[in-house]
Amino acid sequence: MRFETGTDWKNYYDYFYAVGSIPFEDDLFEWAYSLLTRIISNIYENYNLFLAIAGLVLFFFQSFAIKRLSPYPIISLLFLWSIQFANILFVRQWIAIAILMFSVIYIEKKRFWPFLLLVALAAGFHRTSWIFLLSWWIYDLKLSKKTMIIILFGSISFSVVLTKVVELLSGGLGHVVQAKLDMYLSDEYNDENNGDLGLVGIIIRGFANKFLILFTSFYLYDKIKEKYPQFHGYLNLYWFGAVIYFSSISISLVFVRISYAFDVFQIILLAYFFKVIESPLLKLISLIVMICYLFLRMRQQLNGAYSEEFVPFRMIF
Template sequence: MIYLIIGLLIIALTYVDAITKDRKFSKYTSLFVLAVMLLLVSLRYQVGTDWDAYYDFYKGNRSTDNVEIGYALLNDLFSGLGFHYNFFILVLNIFALTLMFSYLNKNGFLLCVGLLIFFSDLFLYLNLSGIRQGIAIAITCFSINFAINRNFLPFLGCILFAACFHGTALAFLVVYFLPRTKMKFYVIICCAIGFLLCNLFLESISEFITLYTIKSADFYTSQQEKIDNVMNLFYVGIAKRSVIICVILFFGRKMFDLPNSHFFFNIYLFGFGVYLSSYLISPDIGARLSSYFTIFEMLLAGKLLYAMNNINNRVVVVTLFSLMAIYKLLGYMSFETYVYQTIFSTL
């Protein structure tokens, strides 16, 4: 229930944000929302699919060494110093959410709608469970300004740093080479051919990647994505990812007058292509790889609302995003591993 309460709070703030279009209000409101999210993730106890795995790793009960060096070093440092596990989680999420705020603040216009999208999906999926990839995505988001300014070495450094927390972050390197302007027809054709080849390649290495992320793969097949339901969830995923594209094409063409909008839109489309070409091979691959790119929906939604002059249209769009967020939150609330309890319940 706490997820829905926080979601409704963010929705209310998003309506105010969209109606007023006050960027200063948006900035301070987003800081408040991030503080609430930080408390939620840091005070949890036995919440998230991967809680037991990460907690056991912190306590030294290691059933696997398949953990990237960056996370392992931090884990061993905090554990060796005797810090409580929740303090470790707090520090990690201060780092990750600070990078996310920097990413939004530097590139966004209205921020609350982006945080609503983030909270209702990737935040719950990663920050409350897949911690390492949550950190990796925050770092890759932070790196986008180096890509925008074509500073390749700092961009590469960020990606390599992110890969120290989750190896899949290396996929984000392709962003540097994506078009910054509206894609021409021949570029779209080349991308389509590329995704077809990617589909064949991923099919050949899917078993390796699934073994690399075995715990998440188990989660998909045993809880979220029953084998006989994969196609249905694939279509739901397509529908959810198509909403921002349809809304932009219908309401928000002026959005492309704002800085870097074409670039962010191309990144999002690339992530959509990754999802389409890989999800049916392995839901784990499709969800993990595409998330590095589809997270740019956070920026696109805020830019879209800011570019819309008609207040009624802005309210309609916020309502659409709000309904999607509630749908996602209700989904997480149905999972036993996401039943929320705090560390105070252990006292």
């Protein structure tokens, strides 16, 4: 378990020990996260215990979702841990994303009410989860690969146009909304939340990572879908996340977080790539290439913005 590690540590640590003095109705955090914090704080006021229980909640939903959705759970976990700091950050949004992954099981079973309840629970940890309700319809959406590519590139153009519209209309917004919008759109706020990569660097990396997954999926689509029709649904979810990503990235990097709930399905798509590789030698070579790629991605993160927050990694022991 980590101690004084991660960019989120101080804010959540201070909140845990102050939550008893904050009325529930005045709490700025979502209801489920606030309730979990209050229960643990009242039973035993120890932040490490809270991290352990929050980690178990994340582990439960995430593990069961990956075991159910992925043909190769180990490959999916390897990919996930390489792009999420090995799951050491038990923050609100990652808990919410784990619950949303689990909710897809009920999309496949065509059970709307359990799906809705899980989305509501996820929104109780991070309010951006409400957008995942669209997954109920997006999962079975019938679009050709050509149409998906056109919409994908159209989202990039839309983002540029929307940026100009926001700039023109922002002056007519209310004082509070205007202040928040100015903060989200400011270069200082985006730089603070995304380190020294810069907007161009973030966009280039986003393009490279997403188009690598998407176009590999399009290339193998017919071969995979013939044997595993559920691949179509996972691709739809990841594609929709990419559309959100490219639609919002030129407005503010902060808004990109809305796409994270869909972005996680890349770990499922990648596992299906290996499912259709018939040659054992080619599968081994592909695995080695993937491990090298993931190693470089993790190394880039560890040596990028806020590297001092994770290296060296401190534990409670």
